[in-house]
Amino acid sequence: MWMIEIPPFFPFFIGTFILLCTRGMLRSAIMILVPIVSALHLSMIPEGIHLQFAFLDYQLTPYRVDKLSIMFGYVFHIAALIGIIYSLHLRDTMQQVAAMLYAGSALGAVFAGDLLTLFVFWELLAFTSVFLIWARRTERSYHAGMRYLIIQVLSGVILLVGTLFYAHENNTLAFGYIGLDSIAGWLILIAFGIKCAFPIAHNWLTDAYPEATATGTVFLSAFTTKVAVYSLARAYPGAEILVYIGAAMTCFPIFFAVIENDLRRVLAYSLINQVGFMVVGIGIGTALAINGAVSHAFNDVIFKGLLFMSMGAVLHMTGRINGSDLGGLYKTMPKTTILCIVGAASISAFPLFSGFVSKSMVMSAALEEGYDWIWLMLLFASAGVFHHAGIKIPYFAFFAHDSGIRANDPPNNMLFAMAIAAALCIAIGIYPQALYSLLPYDTGYNPYDATHVLAQTQLLFFSALAFVWLNLKGLYPPELRSTHLDFDWVYRRAMPNVLQKVFSVIWQIDRTLRDAMKLRLNSYLSYFTRKNDRLSVLLSQNYPSGSMAMWVAVVLAAYLLLSFIK
Amino acid sequence: MIDIILLTLLVVVAIAIIRMKDLFAVVMLLGIYGLLSASFFVAMDAVDVAFTEAAVGAGISTLLMLVVIAMTGRKEKTNRHKPLPALCIVLITGGLLIYGTFDMPHFGAADAPIHQHVAPRYINDSMAEVGVPNIVTSVLASYRAFDTFGEVVVIFTAGIGVLTLLSVARRKEDAEKISSINDSMHEQHLVIRIVAKMLIPFIFLFALYVQFHGDFGPGGGFQAGVIFAAAIILYAMLFGLNTARKVINQTFIQLIAAVGVLLYGSVGIVSLMNDGNFFNYNVLASDPIAGQHLGILLIEWGVGCTVASVMMIIFFSFAGRLELHQHNERVKNQESS
Amino acid sequence: MLMDLFNHWVVITLMMSGLYIVIAHGNLIKKIVGLSVFQTSVFIFYISMAKVDGGTAPILADDIVQYSNPLPHVLILTAIVVGIATTALGLSLVVRIKEAYGSIEEESIQQQDNQQQDNNAHAKRKQEEEA
Amino acid sequence: MIAHLPILQVIIPLMAAPICLMLKRAQLVWLFSLIASGLAFAISILLLQQVMTSGVISYELGGWQAPWGIEYRIDKLNAFLLLIVSGISTVVLFAAQTSIEKEIPKNKHVYFYILYLLSLTGMLGIVATGDAFNVFVFLEISSLSAYALIAMGKNRQALWASYQYLIMGTIGATFILIGIGLIYQMTGTLNMYDLSQRLPEVAQTRTVFAAFAFVIVGVCLKLAMFPLHLWLPNAYAYAPSIVTAFFAATATKVAVYLLIRFTFSVFGLSFSFTTVPLQTLFMALGLIGIFAASTSAIYQRNVKHLFAYSSIAQIGYMIVGFSLSTVTGLTATLLHLFNHALMKGAIFLALAAVIYRVGNIELNNLRGLGRQMPLTMAAIVIGGLSLIGVPLTVGFVSKWYLLMALIEQGWWPVAVLILLGSMLAVVYVWRIVEAAYFKAPLDNSSPVKEAPMSFLIPIWTLIIANIYFGIDTRLSVQVAEAAAQSLFGVSL
Incomplete structure (x- = not known):
């Protein structure tokens, strides 16, 4: 059947072309139809390699379907559909085109069976997604987008170098298990790591995502990091270093998320935190852990999307997104509030919500493999997530002190998209077997046994208790008015002195790092965009033919000398 | 013997061309340069070449240059260029080339x-x-x-x-x-x-x-x-x-x-x-x-x-x-x- | 012995003189003259390598056994023609340059070009700022 | 007639040139030269086929045996180059009529086509011949016509650029002549194959060293290798657009061919790369060239200047591949010859279209053109992507081979430098994208229409070739690899 050979990115790219030729309702209809049709198409595809051709001296497989890729294939379709519905009210061709191509590129990447195809889509992801940031059309977003683009392209270039080395060493480009025993392996890991927002390399994410449009962030949160997670899962399962990196990723964002004021940036930090869980799972590498990582990625796309959507809705309706400016919105935005709470519950891994069924797999796997310390870190991170994403987000936006803003619930399409996501969160939470049946391995895991539920509930309970206590005492959440990272005096009392010093150092370092990088990138940018006058004159000068002829004589003399000496 | 005299004359004329500022004189010298080389070609038994060089080097090209000078003016400006580096590099290159000639086949062999x-x-x-x-x-x-x-x-x-x-x-x-x-x-x-x-x-x-x-x-x-x-x-x-x-x-x-x-x-x-x-x-x-x-x-x-x-x-x-x-x-x- | 390579040395001297004129002189006609000197030196080089001691011009006659090598002569005939072609084209460029720039001194032409470039750049920047 | 293909390849455009003078009507002349160039292209395809199947073709002109008469010797390398030159010439010529309408006064159109054909003849002659002196003659045909063509540019700077090119070109050609004279003096022959047989005997003499130096410097002047590139930017920028498109895609390629031919076939691999420090020198100059030229390109305001500098940078890549003296390296160079011809041909033709509509090619004039001339600008962008070396374009294929060749030899720091150089290409291409798509048109500029079909057809032919040969690499890689292998086979 010829249909099999149509890779899933194809409908999206074709759809984009059709979209460009249409307007209004028809365009909306096409945009909704594309992911649905494509998903139906995908559901009929059996596993295997469906497209292959020779390129240079290698065999390229732009379309390979297996358990791992199809899982991501499905969730990307869902994310695309939700995102599209969410942004239906837009009349911005640039964003629509970019979003479609972006989703298509992500699909292309996960079905890529060789490194070269992966590289192509890797760079396409960068180039298409950056328009979602630029679509805000402000100077700030332009610069943020530029920085984002540079880092993403850099990641692609490193991937390409790695690929080159890999091709040279193994004489194949096939994308499978790579491992860390060669330069190629390390280079490719770095490339994946940048896109995956490994610590230190994570700044692009928290820098750029909050600068994107309300709808753009929803797309951004779904694809880029998940493609990286997918790639890691394929190339480096069981690489122990990933366990530690992942654990670090789960913990460090907590501290930043807690004090961050821009609520979308808080979510960006929690995105890193959630990806950390997946990375840990991949690093552990057992069937259960991989299952956990993959399913958590699946869920994260949905609930993080939901949270970004709800914050997007707030931004869309109020025009503000700083926690200190918001508050009391539950009165006029009740539906959004409820949907947001569903998302918050999912990310916090409440039983019966989707986060629970996947996160617990990773944690169980960590225990099973004897990573006790890691397990503790993950536990801490879970509590942290609950604090900043589960409580802080809804609390600041919808409750807290009344900011006096009286915005209504967002347009129906936004609500509808959020409702779908929320429904999925709950459905997966209640009936995880549907999700489990898609997983790469069959482990017979059941999240709803007494230990898991009890442990998680206890954790959540005590976290909530702490929050309530702090809240009653007026210690938490600290309402910081700015993103400034100076220590608040209230905060100082709440924490032991030593810990606080450590944190302040961490924050300081992070800030210096981030600012330095931002500055460096900005200066490079301005260096290249504005004409550096002196250099420009030097380089575009006209040369008299005398000096040209002189060079000829010089080269001749040098050449003669060199050959006579020899 | 005659060829050595002619060659020496050629060098003299070339140096004169370098030193002259009056383009008219330079062009005339170039004509002489052409004629001298034509004579040299005769001495070298290359009669056809000599014929051509006389017609072209001394004749046509001199004529064309004169016509052009009539349009552009005959004085060369003294330029601010420092010719010293040029001189050095030319001398070095020339020296190297002369060094390179030592194992060439000898003249007339x-x-x-x-x-x-x-x-x-x-x-x-x-x-x-x-x-x-x-x-x-x-x-x-x-x-x-x-x-x-x-x-x-x-x-x-x-x-x-x-x-x-x-x-x-x-x-x-x-x-x-x-x-x-x-x-x-x-x-x-x-x-x-x-x-x-x-x-x-x-x-x-x-x-x-x-x-x-x-x-x-x-x-x-x-x-x-x-x-x-x-x-x-x-x-x-x-x-x-x-x-x-x-x-x-x-x-x-x-x-x-x-x-x-x-x-x-x-x-x-x-x-x-x-x-x-x-x-x-x-x-x-x-x-x-x-x-x-x-x-x-x-x-x-x-x-x-x-x-x-x-x-x-x-x-x-x-x-x-x-x-x-x-x-x-x-x-x-x-x-x- | 010394004289055996004399031709080559003269050739190199002439060659370098020509090159020197091209490098160090700013007058466009002078440069073309330099080029001519340069090219002619190559002709001399080719022709002197064709010479055989005791030989005559390569026109067959009954009582002669030793001829000079005809091949370099043929090559140089072609090269002379190429030389005059280049000179003619170069000179016509000089005429046009004189008409366009009002000068045939390299420095003055460079200056005019750079000035124009700067003016353009200046105008552009102004335009940009206004936009 | 099949046996005479090698000579017909050159003689058809050559004879067409004087006939053009008799036809008088510009339109007729255009059609006629298009046909002549097309015929040459067809012949080059046949020749390539013939060479790939049955090996080297030798054609003795005048019926005289090789070292006494002039021989045309077509192997895989020449056939490949002939294909590139005649193919590009035909495609570019297609757009010529429309383009020169606005750039060249009416009474000179006929001369333009004659010179164009002569230039084509010269390049084909250089490539086809197996005789060292014949190379010089045809080099002069192509150069003289090039000077005249460049001088036809609209601005007065064209005259000055042409004059400078004339001086430098003549020095270069004369250097080649001196080099040929020196090796002739040592061997008594002018035939390239014969030379390669006789040179090893006398290879260790200073005369041959000097000859090699003269030939290499002369050729490098022609191919605008750093630091002998200074004549190129202005010559390309101020020439009529069609001429720029034609030369940028072919002229330097022919010079690179000469470099390969002289080093590999005439002097021989072992002499070229062991006796003389060619490898290090070329590697260094190639790399410096890539960086210096790419950086210069970033700061250009004139888009033609920008791409002219980028051409110099691209030559740097070819030089680096060449300097490796391995089969893969040479394959990379040959591939890049082909690929660069495709991209630069497309880009400069697109620029010609912009000039046709806008009249000016400063970066500022591109503002907002992304919407007004979508197809033309898209072509420039795709061409630019190809320059950068993005996968699915030809640029990627040759860069890939180059990097592979470098890694093969363990030169991976150079490989990294090459990649960094490509990043510079991203910057200058981005400047164009930024101007065309992200900036509003200047207030005082009037709206422009999309370029006419006579431009779009050739532009997109080349762009599609850019993508096609970027995906289906069988043809180009096969030929380039075979040519590289045969060159190594000959000299080893």
Whole structure:
């Protein structure tokens, strides 16, 4: 059947072309139809390699379907559909085109069976997604987008170098298990790591995502990091270093998320935190852990999307997104509030919500493999997530002190998209077997046994208790008015002195790092965009033919000398 | 011995060229330089080359340069360039090259590789294979006919190039005005005019001689073409451009230039048609030697046509510009006064 | 012995003189003169390597056994033609440059070009600022 | 007639040139030269086929045996180059009529086509011939016509650029002539194959060293290798657009061919790369060239200047591949010859279209053109992507081979530098994208229409070739690899 050979990115790219030729309702209809049709198409595809051709001296497989890729294939379709519905009210061709191509590129990447195809889509992801940031059309977003683009392209270039080395060493480009025993392996890991927002390399994410449009962030949160997670899962399962990196990723964002004021940036930090869980799972590498990582990625796309959507809705309706400016919105935005709470519950891994069924797999796997310390870190991170994403987000936006803003619930399409996501969160939470049946391995895991539920509930309970206590005492959440990272005096009392010093150092370092990088990138940018006058004159000068002829004589003399000496 | 004197003179002239600031003198020196090298070529037994160099290096190029100087002014500005680094680098390069000459074959040595390979066949067998006493002609027109074809194309290219750069779209009435001025200017050279008028037919005759005699002695299409063109140029200089233009139509010479190239090329194509390789004259007639003769005759004519007409084109273009310049200047002067 | 390579040395001297004129002189006609000197030196080089002691011009005659090598002569005939072609084209460029720039000194032409470039750049920047 | 293909390849455009002079009407002349160039292209395809199946073709001009007469010797390398030159010439010529309409005065159109054909003849002649001196003659045909063509540019700077090119070109050609003279002096022959047989005997003399130096410097001047590139930017920028497109895609390629031919076939691999420090020197100059030229490109305001500098940078890549003296390295160079011809041909043709519509090619004039001339600008962007070396374009293929060749030899720091150089290409291409798509048109500029079909057809032919040969690499890689292998086979 010829249909099999149509890779899933194809409908999206074709759809984009059709979209460009249409307007209004028809365009909306096409945009909704594309992911649905494509998903139906995908559901009929059996596993295997469906497209292959020779390129240079290698065999390229732009379309390979297996358990791992199809899982991501499905969730990307869902994310695309939700995102599209969410942004239906837009009349911005640039964003629509970019979003479609972006989703298509992500699909292309996960079905890529060789490194070269992966590289192509890797760079396409960068180039298409950056328009979602630029679509805000402000100077700030332009610069943020530029920085984002540079880092993403850099990641692609490193991937390409790695690929080159890999091709040279193994004489194949096939994308499978790579491992860390060669330069190629390390280079490719770095490339994946940048896109995956490994610590230190994570700044692009928290820098750029909050600068994107309300709808753009929803797309951004779904694809880029998940493609990286997918790639890691394929190339480096069981690489122990990933366990530690992942654990670090789960913990460090907590501290930043807690004090961050821009609520979308808080979510960006929690995105890193959630990806950390997946990375840990991949690093552990057992069937259960991989299952956990993959399913958590699946869920994260949905609930993080939901949270970004709800914050997007707030931004869309109020025009503000700083926690200190918001508050009391539950009165006029009740539906959004409820949907947001569903998302918050999912990310916090409440039983019966989707986060629970996947996160617990990773944690169980960590225990099973004897990573006790890691397990503790993950536990801490879970509590942290609950604090900043589960409580802080809804609390600041919808409750807290009344900011006096009286915005209504967002347009129906936004609500509808959020409702779908929320429904999925709950459905997966209640009936995880549907999700489990898609997983790469069959482990017979059941999240709803007494230990898991009890442990998680206890954790959540005590976290909530702490929050309530702090809240009653007026210690938490600290309402910081700015993103400034100076220590608040209230905060100082709440924490032991030593810990606080450590944190302040961490924050300081992070800030210096981030600012330095931002500055460096900005200066490079301005260096290249504005004409550096002196250099420009030097380089575009006209040369008299005398000096040209002189060079000829010089080269001749040098050449003669060199050959006579020899 | 004579060659050493000539070479030394050449160096002296070259240095004088470097030092002179007056372009007129420089051009004259360049003419002398050309003549000296032509004499040197004679001393080196390269009579054909000497003939050509005398016609071109001392003749045509000097003439062209003089015409240009008339338009651009004859004084070279002293420049602020520091020539010292240039001098140094040139000296270093020259030194290295001289160092490189030490294992070259010595001058005049009969056992040098170039006299051992390829050339002996030309000297020994060309009479039998081509049937022309002048070996240079047989190599030029038969063994390496394609190079010569390339040479004709180079000349043709130069002609077209000069035309694109210098041709002036002239209106009829302008031409009349310029010519009237021009002719009056030449009134004074009455004696020269009459002498020249008597000379020109002889020059043509000489050109024809050179054209046909190329097989037996120095000469050939190229030299003949230059001489023929020289006659026309002489005429144009003495009787004014427009008179010359009336005698020789501009489009007509362009056509002749093209015809020359085509004539040369079609000899090759005809030999293709006769199952020979390109420029294989043997197939042109039943007897190979007769074929060679025919082929050489035809291509020499092609060379002659193209060279003569391109030389004329070049001269007329330059002189036409000069005329325009003078005309413009005169108009400017009239306006200012 | 010394004289055996004398021709080559003269050739190199002439070659370098030509090159020196091209490098160090700003006058466009002078440069073309330099180029001519340069090219002619190559002709001399080729022709002197064709010479055989005791030989004559390569025109066959009954009573002569030793001829000079005809091949370099042929090559140089072609090269001379190439030389005059280049000179003619170069000179016509000089004429046009004189008309366009009013000068045939390299420095002055460079200056005019750079000035124009700067002016353009200046105008552009202004335009940009206004936009 | 099949046996005579090698000579017909050169002779058809050559004979067409004087005939053009007789046809007089510009339109007719255009059609005629298009046909001549197309015929040459067809012949080059046949020749390539013939060479790939049955090996080297030798054609003796005048029926004289090789070292005595002039020989045309077509192997895989020449056939490949002939294909590139005649193919590009034909495609570019297609757009010529429309383009020169606005750039060249009417009365000079006929001359333009004649010179164009002569230039084509010259390049084909250089590539086809197996005789060292014949190379010089045809080099001069192509150069003289090039000077005249460049001088036809609209601005007065064109004259000055042409003059400078004339001086430098003549020095280069004369250097080659000196080099040929020196090796002739040592061997007594001018035929390239014969030379390669006779040179090893006398290879260890200073004369041959000097000869090699002269030839290499002369050729490098022609191919605008850093630091001998200074004549190129202005010559390309101020020439009529069609001429720029034609030369940028072919002229330097022919010079690179000469470099390969002289080093590999005439002097021989062992001499070229062991006796003389060619490898290090070329590697260094190539790399410096890439960086210096790419950086210069970033700061250009004139888009033609920008791409002219990028051409110099691309030559740097070819030089680096060449300097490796391995089969893969040479394959990379040959591939890049082909690929660069495709991209630069497309880009400069697109620029010609912009000039046709806008009249000016400063970066500022591109503002907002992304919407007004979508197809043309898209072509420039795709061409730019190809320059950068993005997968699915030809640029990627040759860069890939180059990097592979470098890694093969363990030169991976150089590989990293090459990648960094490509990043510079991203920057200058981005400047164009930014101007065309992200900036509003200047207030005082009038709206422009999309380029006419006579531009779009050739532009997109080349762009599609860019993508096609970027995906289906069988043809180009096969030929380039075979040519590289045969060169190594000959000299080893």
